[in-house]
Amino acid sequence: MLPRVLSLGVRRGPLTRRPGTLRGGFSLGKVVDDRWYCGSGVRPTSGCVPFRTRNRAPHWQDSGSAWGRGYKYWEEKLSEIKKKIQSVLPGTSLHPLYDSSHLPPDHSDVVIVGGGVLGLSVAYWLKKLEKQRGALRVLVVERDLTYSQASSALSLGGIHQQFSLPENIHLSLFSASFLRNINEHLAVVDAPPLDLQFNPLGYLWLASEKDAAAMENNVKVQRQEGAKVCLMSPDQLRNKFPWINTEGVALASYGMEDEGWFDPWCLLQGLRRKVQSMGVLFCQGEVTRFVSSSDRMLTKNQKEVKLKRIYEVHVKMDNSVEYQPVECALVINAAGAWSAQIAALAGIGKGPPDTLQGTKLPVEPRKRYVYVWHCPQGPGLESPLVADTSGTYFRREGLGSNYLGGRSPTEEEEPDPENLEVDHDFFQDKVWPHLAQRVPAFETLKVQNAWAGYYDYNTFDQNGVVGPHPLVVNMFFATGFSGHGLQQAPGVGRAVAEMILEGRFQTINLDSFLFSRFYLGEKIQEDNII
Amino acid sequence: MAAPWRSLRLVAPIGNRSTRGIHQLGGAVDPESSQKKRRTMLQYLSDHFYDVEFLRGYFLQNKMDKVHQKNRSFAHLEETHGPNNAGAFFILKQGGAVKFRDKEWIRPDKYGHFSQEFWNFSEVPVEAVDASDCAINYEGLENLHLLKELQSLSLQRCPHMDDWCLSRLYPLADSLQELSLAGCPRISERGLACLHHLQNLRRLDISNLPSVSNPGLTQILVEEMLPNCKVVGVNLAEGLKLGPEEQPQDTDRPIPA
Numbered sequence: 001m002l003p004r005v006l007s008l009g010v011r012r013g014p015l016t017r018r019p020g021t022l023r024g025g026f027s028l029g030k031v032v033d034d035r036w037y038c039g040s041g042v043r044p045t046s047g048c049v050p051f052r053t054r055n056r057a058p059h060w061q062d063s064g065s066a067w068g069r070g071y072k073y074w075e076e077k078l079s080e081i082k083k084k085i086q087s088v089l090p091g092t093s094l095h096p097l098y099d100s101s102h103l104p105p106d107h108s109d110v111v112i113v114g115g116g117v118l119g120l121s122v123a124y125w126l127k128k129l130e131k132q133r134g135a136l137r138v139l140v141v142e143r144d145l146t147y148s149q150a151s152s153a154l155s156l157g158g159i160h161q162q163f164s165l166p167e168n169i170h171l172s173l174f175s176a177s178f179l180r181n182i183n184e185h186l187a188v189v190d191a192p193p194l195d196l197q198f199n200p201l202g203y204l205w206l207a208s209e210k211d212a213a214a215m216e217n218n219v220k221v222q223r224q225e226g227a228k229v230c231l232m233s234p235d236q237l238r239n240k241f242p243w244i245n246t247e248g249v250a251l252a253s254y255g256m257e258d259e260g261w262f263d264p265w266c267l268l269q270g271l272r273r274k275v276q277s278m279g280v281l282f283c284q285g286e287v288t289r290f291v292s293s294s295d296r297m298l299t300k301n302q303k304e305v306k307l308k309r310i311y312e313v314h315v316k317m318d319n320s321v322e323y324q325p326v327e328c329a330l331v332i333n334a335a336g337a338w339s340a341q342i343a344a345l346a347g348i349g350k351g352p353p354d355t356l357q358g359t360k361l362p363v364e365p366r367k368r369y370v371y372v373w374h375c376p377q378g379p380g381l382e383s384p385l386v387a388d389t390s391g392t393y394f395r396r397e398g399l400g401s402n403y404l405g406g407r408s409p410t411e412e413e414e415p416d417p418e419n420l421e422v423d424h425d426f427f428q429d430k431v432w433p434h435l436a437q438r439v440p441a442f443e444t445l446k447v448q449n450a451w452a453g454y455y456d457y458n459t460f461d462q463n464g465v466v467g468p469h470p471l472v473v474n475m476f477f478a479t480g481f482s483g484h485g486l487q488q489a490p491g492v493g494r495a496v497a498e499m500i501l502e503g504r505f506q507t508i509n510l511d512s513f514l515f516s517r518f519y520l521g522e523k524i525q526e527d528n529i530i
Numbered sequence: 531m532a533a534p535w536r537s538l539r540l541v542a543p544i545g546n547r548s549t550r551g552i553h554q555l556g557g558a559v560d561p562e563s564s565q566k567k568r569r570t571m572l573q574y575l576s577d578h579f580y581d582v583e584f585l586r587g588y589f590l591q592n593k594m595d596k597v598h599q600k601n602r603s604f605a606h607l608e609e610t611h612g613p614n615n616a617g618a619f620f621i622l623k624q625g626g627a628v629k630f631r632d633k634e635w636i637r638p639d640k641y642g643h644f645s646q647e648f649w650n651f652s653e654v655p656v657e658a659v660d661a662s663d664c665a666i667n668y669e670g671l672e673n674l675h676l677l678k679e680l681q682s683l684s685l686q687r688c689p690h691m692d693d694w695c696l697s698r699l700y701p702l703a704d705s706l707q708e709l710s711l712a713g714c715p716r717i718s719e720r721g722l723a724c725l726h727h728l729q730n731l732r733r734l735d736i737s738n739l740p741s742v743s744n745p746g747l748t749q750i751l752v753e754e755m756l757p758n759c760k761v762v763g764v765n766l767a768e769g770l771k772l773g774p775e776e777q778p779q780d781t782d783r784p785i786p787a
Contacts, residue, residue: 184594189583190573190576197720198694198720200693201720256697257698381751382724382755399719399743
C-alpha cells in the first residue's frame with residue numbers, strides 16, 4: 001500500500017464519478033491514493049462511498065458548519081466554471097495557480113507508453129494515416145528523455161532480411177525502403193536533411209553442416225519474398241573474403257541489397273522531430289497506473305468473460321509524487337524491455353494460470369554486450385556484418401580498423417539485467433576464441449570500449465507482439481522484438497496504425513504476431529536471431 | 531596514424547552543400563545557415579502560418595514526385611524492343627548520353643530531343659552510358675540492370691546518387707570496366723565499400739566527393755579492395771599544410787633550448 005500524502009487543506013472528495021468531482025485538477029499538489037484501486041484497477045460500483053479510515057478530513061469540515069459547507073460548495077462551483085472556460089479556450093488547460101506546462105494534457109485520444117523507436121514510429125504512422133488533419137490527439141510518455149537505457153539508442157543498428165518467417169522479411173523490406181526514402185518521409189520544413197550514415201554492406205550468415213539445409217530453405221523463402229540474398233560455398237567465400245577461415249562452414253548466405261547498418265540515434269531524433277512537427281505531444285513521466293472500467297459479457301458458450309477498457313492513465317513526474325491523470329481512448333504499450341510491467345499495471349496476467357486472464361506478457365529485459373576493438377590487420381573495407389556459426393557477430397566501424405561485435409549468451413550464461421554494467425570476462429572467455437577461430441587476424445586485437453543494452457526479449461518465441469489484447473480491449477502492443485525491433489520499427493508502426501484506424505492489417509499481415517498466440521500456444525519460431 | 535603523418539595537417543572537408551537544391555523551396559537548409567539570427571522572410575512566414583508551411587511542404591513533395599516520375603520503371607519496353615533499347619531510352623529520357631557498340635554517341639540536345647534511330651538497332655548492346663548531371667536514383671538504377679554488357683558508366687555530379695544506389699551496381703559486375711562517381715554530393719566511403727563486387731573494374735574515378743570524410747585514406751582502402759583497378763581522383767597531397775618541422779627556419783635565430 002502506498003503511503004498517503006495529503007496536501008494542505010485539500011480533500012479528495014467522495015470517490016464516485018460525478019461530473020463535478022475534482023480529480024487532480026485544481027489543487028496545490030496531487031494526492032497519491034491507491035487504497036481503493038488495488039490490483040485490477042476496477043473502480044467501485046457507483047453509489048457507495050468507500051470506507052475511509054485515514055482520510056481524515058480537515059477539522060472544519062467534520063461538523064457541517066457553514067464554512068465547511070461553503071468551502072465544498074465553492075470547490076464544485078469553481079471546477080464547473082473552469083470546465084466551462086476550458087471548453088471555450090482551445091488547447092492548454094487553465095491552471096491559474098501554478099505552472100503545469102511540464103504535465104501532460106488532461107485528455108488525449110492515444111497514449112503511447114514508451115518513446116523509443118517503436119513508440120515514435122507508431123505515433124508517426126498514426127498521424128500520417130489519420131483521415132483528417134488533427135483528427136487524433138496523440139501523447140507519447142517517455143520516462144527517460146536522455147534515452148540512457150533505451151534499446152533503440154544502444155543498438156548496433158543493423159538491418160537485414162535474412163529471416164525464416166515471411167512476415168519478418170516483409171517488415172524488414174518495408175523498413176529498408178522507409179529508411180532509403182527517409183528524407184521524404186521525415187521531411188520537416190526548414191530542418192536539415194537526415195544523414196542516417198547507412199552502410200550497405202550486407203549481412204553474411206555462416207552455417208555449419210547441420211544448419212546448411214535449413215539455411216538453404218530459408219534463402220529460398222527470402223528470395224521468394226523479394227529479398228536479394230545469395231548463397232555462397234566455402235570456396236567462393238575464400239575467394240571473396242580471404243580473411244575468413246572457412247573451417248566448419250558448409251554454406252553462407254550473403255545479403256546483397258537493402259542490408260547493412262545505420263545510426264539508430266539519427267533515426268530516433270529524425271522521428272522525434274517529424275512527429276513533433278505533426279503535432280504529437282511529448283511528456284516526460286512514468287506511467288504508474290491504469291484506471292479501467294470493466295464489462296461482464298457472455299460468450300457463445302454462456303461462459304462469462306470480463307472485458308476491460310482503460311479510460312485513464314496516471315503519469316507520474318520524475319522525482320516527485322505529482323501525477324497527472326490523462327483520460328484516453330487507446331493505450332499503446334511500446335515500453336520495450338519494461339513492457340511486462342506496463343502490462344501488469346493493466347491487469348494482464350492476473351488470473352489463474354492456463355487461462356486467457358492469467359496469460360502474462362512474456363517479455364523480459366535481457367542484457368547484451370557490445371565490444372569495440374581495434375585490429376590493424378583485420379578485414380578490409382568491404383567486410384559485411386559476419387554472423388558466425390557459434391552466434392558471434394562482428395562488423396567493421398569506420399575507416400580506422402575498428403570493429404564492433406559480440407555474442408548472445410546461452411540461457412545458462414544469461415547476465416543479470418538489473419544494471420548495464422559490462423562483463424569484460426565474457427569477451428575473453430566466450431567471444432574472443434570464436435572470433436579468432438573464424439578470422440585469424442583477430443588473434444591480435446585490443447578492446448577499446450564496450451557497452452551493454454537491453455533486448456526486450458520475448459521468452460515465448462523471440463518474435464514481436466503486435467496488436468490488441470483480447471481482454472483489455474484498448475491496449476495495443478508493439479514490443480517484444482528480441483533484438484530486431486529497430487529494423488522492423490517502421491513496418492510495425494504502420495501495422496499498429498492500420499489496426500487502429502482501419503481495424504485490420506493492410507500492408508503486411510501480422511495476424512500471427514497477436515497476443516492470443518501466447519494463450520493458444522502457437523509459437524512462431526524465428527531461427528536467425530543473434 | 532604513424533609519426534610522419536603527425537607533422538601534416540589535413541584541411542577539414544567541405545560540407546554537404548549541394549543537397550540544398552532539392553529542398554530549396556521545400557525548405558530544408560544546411561546547418562550553418564540555420565544558426566544565423568536573421569531568418570529569411572519565407573522561414574519567418576512558415577513559422578507563423580500553417581498555410582505557408584503546408585504550401586512549402588507541397589512544393590517539396592512536388593519536386594520529389596518529379597524525380598520519382600523520371601525514375602519510373604521502363605521494364606515494359608523490354609519485351610517489345612529488347613533490354614538494350616529499353617535501357618537506352620531510359621537514359622536518354624533522363625538527359626544522359628548512350629553509346630551502342632560500333633555506333634556514335636547519342637546525346638539529347640538542350641530541349642531534350644534525341645535521335646530515334648536506335649529503336650531500329652536489334653540486339654546491339656550498349657557499351658557506354660554517360661549519365662552525368664541526371665536525376666537518377668535508386669529506383670532508376672533498376673532500369674540500368676537491363677544493360678547487361680555495359681562497360682563504361684559515368685555518374686558524375688548526380689544529385690540523387692547515394693550509398694543505397696551504389697549497392698545496386700553489383701549486377702553489372704561482369705562487364706563494367708570503367709566507373710566515374712566524381713562530384714556526387716551524397717556518396718560517402720560507406721557506399722564506396724560496396725564497389726568490391728565490381729571485380730572487373732579497371733578505372734574508378736572518385737574525385738570531388740564532398741561527403742567522404744577522409745578522401746586520402748578512403749582512396750588507399752579502395753585501392754586495397756580493388757587490386758586490379760586504377761583508382762583516380764584524390765590528390766593525396768591536396769590540402770596538406772606544412773608542419774612546424776618543415777617550416778623554413780630563420781638562420782639568425784639561436785637554437786631553441
